[in-house]
Amino acid sequence: MKQTEITLNVNGREVKTTVSPRMTLVDCLRDLLRLTGTHVGCEHGICGACSVLFDGEPIRSCLMFAVQAEGHEIRTVEGLADEDGTLSDLQDSFWECHAMQCGYCTPGMLVASSALLCENPDPGEDDIREAISGNLCRCTGYQQIVEAVQLTAKRRKEVASNG
């Protein structure tokens, strides 16, 4: 099958790779770029485990072909912490609130929550539940994820008011 060379910007770095046109973005990230933090939970766009930020917006990387991402900026779970490895405030809140158990949905939850907080810095519980309702988690019952997002928003407010 015909192969196409594509250039992606993944976690702030330009990468070139060669894909067949039918390869999904998530397979490209996982199998070619070996960024296995992004997970595949259903291959049909429902569970949200494969969510990544695409030019800042959360998308399902199982529903997009890798060739469609040519020239776009992609951020995966591997790119959420600072360069020096310091966790983002959202990651740290997930940790503090025990917002993950098996951790399989976590990358998608982080992506969905981080997009929510960009759009709405002070979300209520219903807003958070709505924002993550497209991401399935079988372990947590969602409550500690909601609490983690609330804690992040609270900490950002504190930082803003102190700064």
Next chain:
Amino acid sequence: MMKFEKIGQPVRRLEDGRLLTGRGRFSDDWSLKNQAYMAVVRSPHAHARIRSVDTSDAENLPGVMAIFTGQDCIADELSPIPHSPEPSTKYDMKLHGPGGSDVFIGNHMLLPADKARYVGEALAVVVAETLAQAQDGADAVFIDFDPLPSVTDTKLSAVVGAPVIWDEVPDNIPVETFFGDKEQTDAAFDAAAHVVEMEFHIDRVTGVPMEPRAALGDYDTDTGRYTIYAGSGGSVRQKREMAEVLGEEADRVRVISKDVGGNFGTRNRLYVEFPLVGWASKKVGRPVKFTCQRTESFLTDYQGRDLVTKVSLALNGEGRFLAMRADNLSNVGSRMVSLSPLSKGSGLITGSYDIPTAHLRSRAVFSNTAPTNAYRSSGRPEVTFAIERLVETAARDLGIDPIEIRRQNLIPPEKMPYPNAVGMTYDSGEYEKNMAMAMELADWGGFSGRRSEAEARGKLLGRGFANYVESSIGTPREQAEIHVNADGHIDLVIGTQPSGQGHETSFAQVVAEWLGVPVQCISVIVGDTDVVKVGGGSHSGRSMRMAGTVIVKAADELIDKAKKLAAHVLEAAETDIEFKDGQFGIGGTDRQIDLFELAGVFEKHENLPEELGGGLSVIEDNVMETPVFPNGCHICEIEIDPQTGAFEIARYTTVDDVGRAINPLIVDGQTHGGIVQGAGEALGELCAMDTETGQPLAGSFMDYHMPRADEYPSFSTALNEVPSPTNPLGVKAGGEGGTTPALAVLVNGFVDALRPYGVRDIKMPVTPRKIWELIHANS
């Protein structure tokens, strides 16, 4: 109560750093150079004889390397999976075949050559250069079927004349066992003032771990060893069973199972694809990878629940329970993989209540469906549903307050340990206190005001209530190995396998507590059978209790060993050495040495007496048969819009007795997740089947209703920690209590809301459409 510093603290989990940054090691994350891919040819029929398999077209497709069928398994003398379906520890409810016969198990071959017994059953595999080529190859395998009549429904499978799944079991009933006392029960029913009878089908659902199962097999021709990278509920069992299937000694198989994306029972038993990738790797001389697609998971994951239960309760004129009858029929699917749900449920039919006598018939039935297995709280949500719906209905039918009827029939603490009427002995619990705590937390008294307020908005508000007690038994043996390294860290090697329960943290808390060191210096090593050689896996709420007990035993032994060395180093008598906060010292002096310094002495010292050799390490084994009985009380409030049938869970409150909670943060998470997993079955989850053709109708997330974040409120939870007297830490279990009563409490809530419309029962899953129909059927 013992006083602890690290046990009981909400310590941040040690495993989370990697999970938050995408550095987990889930099954499909493993890849090996030059790996080939395996795709599975699955049965499109619920029941069909296999006339022949034609692989010639597929063999000629690009990239296809090999195709294996049931005949190849026979030719290579592969053995069936050695399932051990019967729970067999000392205190399990023992099941047998009709008339006391042995239970028929049947041959679970990796690829059957005789017939397909359910839609999705693996019949052949194709190995190819790429996954797409393997899938194309699988599509091109032609199987000539002779379709047979099929049956999937639980009751219909047990009817005389139903299609026969196994020729050896012409009535499809491989298990029939009676428990309790029939004569006493009959006499009590004859003398009863009231008898309330109900029948329930706690229908088929599936575990849906978010990580689909996957396996990578790598056969090494030089060593003759298979390495299988495959996440499961317990790698030690997987290794043993795979070795047996492949006809190899156990040490020829190594299983690596690191991060596991959820289990819930679904991964406890061996799947055919795991030994298949090993076998295929040997045949093609390359690593072979298989990753399940979500639809394959829906069709072929071992599924859960599916119990038909007919229950009746005899009461006297004052509402005192006199006796209970139950007739339980568990659908085990097409193959006998596990009888855990039937057995566990059999021991708990009388629930939290002091019912003097009972009689139970427990049967299993084969059908043309995926095999069933333990699913979160195996067997207990089903019987809890039956008893709590029955008690609730009895109270309503007899005009007694449902709380009062429960209170007057609860097992009181002074009757503990309490032998119930079918032969289980509950260890401890304060059931009435659970109820009182839950009612206070739920603002029981404020309900009528909330109901009026809802009514003013045109809504119905219902309230559900359920008590529960469940058993935690599980494989009795566990092993712990503790090794203290001079560089300041401690390895704990333990056999039980986590899949999100936080073992790396809670087990570390126990070690840290005992050895007086920080939690963070402990590494819990799991999931590589070359390192972890013994262990029972995570099931039946056993891990914290079994591991905690053996860790304490091992840590005590380690301290004894270290004391001997400390005495040697400090030139003192062993009896003068005191151990405190990680330091070994001589009482009344400042002479002391810490644990890690001692480890250094072990590592360097060449002239130690013989009994002090071997490093600062211990291996300890423990066998603990005695079960424990977590228990509690849940309350919910559900608001319904009678115009549309749409509903919302307004409140959900729990009080759980998990025994001692090692890490309350983790226990809370287990409770929340457990509630939603139980509620899922009440509110939407169903492995729907077309009963005519046996075709599953729920094959994706588009048609299987998974619980979502916006369907649930935040829960109000509390613990009533009554330490179990059966183990040194007082642990019961915290993983299943959320699930066990959730089905009952929610359906009780729906029925309460809809009572004005004459509703006495609703079959799960309760959907807006069902509610709307019930409202309109009676208007």
